[in-house]
Structures are given as C-alpha cells and as structure tokens.
Amino acid sequence: MVQLFSLALIFLFIYLVHILVKFLLSPDRRRPKLPLPPGTLGWPYVGETFQLYSQNPNVFFASKVERYGPIFKTHILGCPCVMISSPEAAKFVLVTKSHLFKPTFPASKERMLGKQAIFFHQGQYHSKLRKLVLRAFMPDSIRSKVSDIESIALDSLKSLEGRSIDNTFLELKTYAFNVALLSIFGKDEIKYREDLKRCYYILEKGYNSMPINLPGTLFHKSMKARRELSQILARILHTRRQMKLDDQQHPDLLGSFMGDKEGLTDEQIADNIIGVIFAARDTTASVLTWIIKFLGENPSVLEAVTEEQEAVMRSKEESGKERLLTWEDTKNMPLTSRVIQETLRVASILSFTFREAVEDVEYGGYLIPKGWKVLPLFRNIHHSPELFPEPEKFDPSRFEVAPKPNTFLAFGNGTHSCPGNELAKLEILVLLHHLTTKYRWSLMGSQNGIQYGPFALPQNGLPIKLFRK
Numbered sequence: 001m002v003q004l005f006s007l008a009l010i011f012l013f014i015y016l017v018h019i020l021v022k023f024l025l026s027p028d029r030r031r032p033k034l035p036l037p038p039g040t041l042g043w044p045y046v047g048e049t050f051q052l053y054s055q056n057p058n059v060f061f062a063s064k065v066e067r068y069g070p071i072f073k074t075h076i077l078g079c080p081c082v083m084i085s086s087p088e089a090a091k092f093v094l095v096t097k098s099h100l101f102k103p104t105f106p107a108s109k110e111r112m113l114g115k116q117a118i119f120f121h122q123g124q125y126h127s128k129l130r131k132l133v134l135r136a137f138m139p140d141s142i143r144s145k146v147s148d149i150e151s152i153a154l155d156s157l158k159s160l161e162g163r164s165i166d167n168t169f170l171e172l173k174t175y176a177f178n179v180a181l182l183s184i185f186g187k188d189e190i191k192y193r194e195d196l197k198r199c200y201y202i203l204e205k206g207y208n209s210m211p212i213n214l215p216g217t218l219f220h221k222s223m224k225a226r227r228e229l230s231q232i233l234a235r236i237l238h239t240r241r242q243m244k245l246d247d248q249q250h251p252d253l254l255g256s257f258m259g260d261k262e263g264l265t266d267e268q269i270a271d272n273i274i275g276v277i278f279a280a281r282d283t284t285a286s287v288l289t290w291i292i293k294f295l296g297e298n299p300s301v302l303e304a305v306t307e308e309q310e311a312v313m314r315s316k317e318e319s320g321k322e323r324l325l326t327w328e329d330t331k332n333m334p335l336t337s338r339v340i341q342e343t344l345r346v347a348s349i350l351s352f353t354f355r356e357a358v359e360d361v362e363y364g365g366y367l368i369p370k371g372w373k374v375l376p377l378f379r380n381i382h383h384s385p386e387l388f389p390e391p392e393k394f395d396p397s398r399f400e401v402a403p404k405p406n407t408f409l410a411f412g413n414g415t416h417s418c419p420g421n422e423l424a425k426l427e428i429l430v431l432l433h434h435l436t437t438k439y440r441w442s443l444m445g446s447q448n449g450i451q452y453g454p455f456a457l458p459q460n461g462l463p464i465k466l467f468r469k
C-alpha cells in the first residue's frame with residue numbers, strides 16, 4: 001500500500017513538473033502579450049455607429065487619428081473594429097497578408113446580400129466567382145454593350161431635361177440600376193426591370209440597419225423584400241433553362257454564372273446577382289452626382305471636358321462614321337477620365353472597406369483579435385496632404401502622373417478589388433459625353449453641405465436645373 005502511494009506521488013510530481021515546464025516554455029509566455037489598439041468602443045451594442053454615420057466621416061476619422069494615431073479601435077454596427085489609416089497598413093491588410101483578413105460586412109448587410117456572395121469569401125470559391133464576374137465585365141465583354149448603355153443614358157437625360165431636379169442622386173440611381181440590370185441579364189432585363197426595382201428599393205433601405213428581425217422594423221421589411229427578390233430570380237433562371245440558352249447566346253453575368261461547368265446553385269447565383277446590384281448602383285450614382293457638382297463649380301474644367309467630348313463627336317461626323325459611341329471613343333477621353341479619378345479621390349464614395357481577422361494578428365505592436373472587423377480608411381489616405389497636396393481642392397491635373405502605390409484605393413486593392421470597375425467607368429463616360437455635349441445645368445440652392453448615410457453625397461442629393469443646349 002505504501003509502495004502504491006509512493007508511486008502515485010512520483011507520477012504526480014512528474015506530471016506537475018511537465019505542466020510547469022510546458023508553462024515556462026510556452027510561446028505565449030515567452031512572447032509579451034500585445035495590447036489592443038488605443039481607442040474607445042462607445043455604448044454597448046451600438047458602439048459609435050451614430051457618431052460615424054451622422055456627420056462628416058472626415059471629422060470622425062481625423063479626431064480619432066489625432067488622438068490615437070493611425071491605428072485605433074472602435075465599435076460600429078454591432079462589431080468591434082480596428083481602423084487603419086496609412087497606405088502601408090492598407091497594403092498589409094488588402095495585399096500582403098490578405099489571407100489573414102476575410103472580406104465581410106456588418107451582420108445586417110451580410111444577411112441581405114446573402115452569405116454566398118463574392119464579398120464574403122476567400123480561397124477557391126472566391127477565385128471561381130471572381131473569374132466568372134470578370135468574364136462578364138472585362139473590356140472584351142462590355143465593349144459590345146456601349147450602344148445599349150448609350151441608349152439608357154440618352155433616355156435618362158431626356159426624361160430630366162427642361163425641369164428642376166430635386167434630387168439628382170436619386171435620378172442617377174435609376175440610370176445605374178438599369179445599366180446594372182443590362183450587365184446582368186442582357187437585353188432581357190426590360191422584362192423584369194419593374195419587379196426587380198420594386199423589391200430591391202425596399203431591400204436597400206435596410207442595408208445599414210441593426211439586424212433586429214421583428215415585425216415593423218426596417219430590417220424585417222428588407223428581409224421580406226429579399227425573399228421576394230430571390231423568388232423573381234428563381235423564375236428568371238427557370239425561364240433560361242427552359243429556353244436552353246447557353247452563355248455564348250447570353251454574354252452577360254447571368255450567362256457567365258449559368259455557363260459555369262462546375263455549376264453554381266440557384267442560391268449562389270441569387271446572392272451574387274443581388275451583390276452585384278448593390279455594388280454597382282449607389283456607388284456609380286454617387287460618383288456621377290459629385291462629378292456634376294464639381295464640374296458645375298469649376299467652369300474651366302467643365303469647358304475643357306466639353307471641348308474633349310465635342311472633339312470626339314466631331315471626329316465621328318468628319319469621318320462619316322455612325323454617330324453612336326464606340327468602345328474606342330471612350331478610350332479617347334483622357335481628361336474626362338482624370339475628372340472621374342479626382343472625383344473618386346475627393347468624394348471618397350467608399351470611406352472604408354470591411355475585413356475580418358481570421359486569427360489573432362499583430363500589426364504595429366498591437367493585437368488585432370480574431371473575429372474583429374478591420375477597416376482600411378480610404379478617405380483618410382485620399383485626403384492626406386502628404387500624399388495629395390491641398391487634398392480638398394478639386395484638381396484633375398494631379399492624375400496626369402500616376403499616384404504612388406497604395407494611395408489611390410477607389411476600387412480597393414488586391415484580390416478583392418472591384419471586378420466591375422471597367423463597367424463603372426464606361427457608364428460614367430457615356431453619360432458625361434451626352435451630358436456635356438447636349439446639355440447645360442445650374443446648381444440650385446446652397447451647395448456647401450454634405451450628407452452621409454452611408455455614402456457621402458452633396459446636400460439633398462444635389463438639386464439642379466437641366467436644359468437642352
């Protein structure tokens with residue numbers, strides 16, 4: 001009995017020594033525990049959401065950077081976040097260590113867009129989706145759509161001419177929505193436009209709501225519209241399959257998705273179509289609204305853009321070619337393209353993007369905990385006086401020289417950069433061609449204010465008067 005007791009003590013001693021050695025040699029013990037970035041988390045659950053979305057984001061970001069430096073913590077839309085505001089940090093998150101930061105959005109937006117959307121994935125599934133989206137949106141695919149986009153632009157402008165426009169942004173959202181549907185469904189989009197528009201307009205109102213799914217809440221109404229939208233898309237898919245048309249007969253995004261040999265599910269296709277509409281609509285309309293404002297406030301720039309666009313028009317007339325715009329015409333608009341770039345920089349339509357740490361990450365001597373959102377602040381980078389002298393000044397000439405790497409992030413960076421940027425630039429160029437050559441406009445009321453929620457917009461969506469030349 002005594003021997004058994006002694007043996008037990010020996011095993012216990014060995015076990016305790018093992019535990020002690022393991023503890024002393026532990027990498028976590030040897031490595032000093034990293035602090036969280038400085039900052040505040042605000043109120044429980046809501047955090048600092050209202051402080052960010054109710055004011056100029058420049059004020060929110062600048063005050064944080066001034067107090068805490070280029071990396072700080074906060075809490076928005078129900079998520080603890082780390083915000084970073086330097087080109088080096090943006091490159092670290094978006095490019096160098098992108099595998100450690102998966103794309104994400106707040107919970108409300110994730111559920112509305114759909115968990116299978118391209119925004120929320122990494123690895124093989126993301127690569128596959130990106131390839132399919134690029135197949136439909138690369139120059140070789142969209143160059144054939146110039147005339148159709150031009151037709152939509154002409155119809156949109158004609159519906160606005162000769163009257164006061166109370167909210168230019170809302171009108172341009174319709175233009176961007178119709179171009180998005182064209183890129184997704186091809187010429188079939190006209191059959192589904194009104195039903196898709198009715199549901200999507202309800203859905204989008206809840207994108208930045210708190211994810212409280214109770215009757216009467218904005219989130220609940222939006223999710224109901226989301227289900228109806230999925231049903232409409234299911235009927236469209238069924239119709240195409242019944243017609244047995246392949247992606248060659250339908251060279252649009254839906255054709256690209258349906259032509260995938262590995263096969264996407266209907267749910268995956270629906271999530272990604274809704275995601276493309278989301279990505280293509282408000283952002284493009286916002287850029288166009290700001291361009292109209294900046295051109296209206298800078299007569300010399302407007303005159304130069306108009307001269308460039310009239311030169312394109314004259315060259316077609318002199319050559320006897322058809323007067324419809326071509327892809328080649330849009331490549332001959334360098335000044336107008338610089339106006340788009342400078343607008344994207346000054347307005348910084350997307351103030352930031354969302355990523356989520358897939359494991360604990362060290363950066364700048366701080367810990368970014370697994371599961372926390374990480375937000376590269378595009379707006380701060382675009383408005384840095386060290387990178388862009390007089391950053392508040394609208395000066396397209398600054399893009400005569402290519403910006404330094406990781407300083408112009410209007411379309412993101414890395415493997416998750418916007419795959420639809422060529423389409424967005426095309427539809428902006430087409431509309432500006434006809435706007436500057438056929439119309440003149442005047443800004444109405446005070447134009448100094450900016451509204452936020454979530455995109456930065458001129459006050460009241462930029463009221464204007466539009467006249468035919």
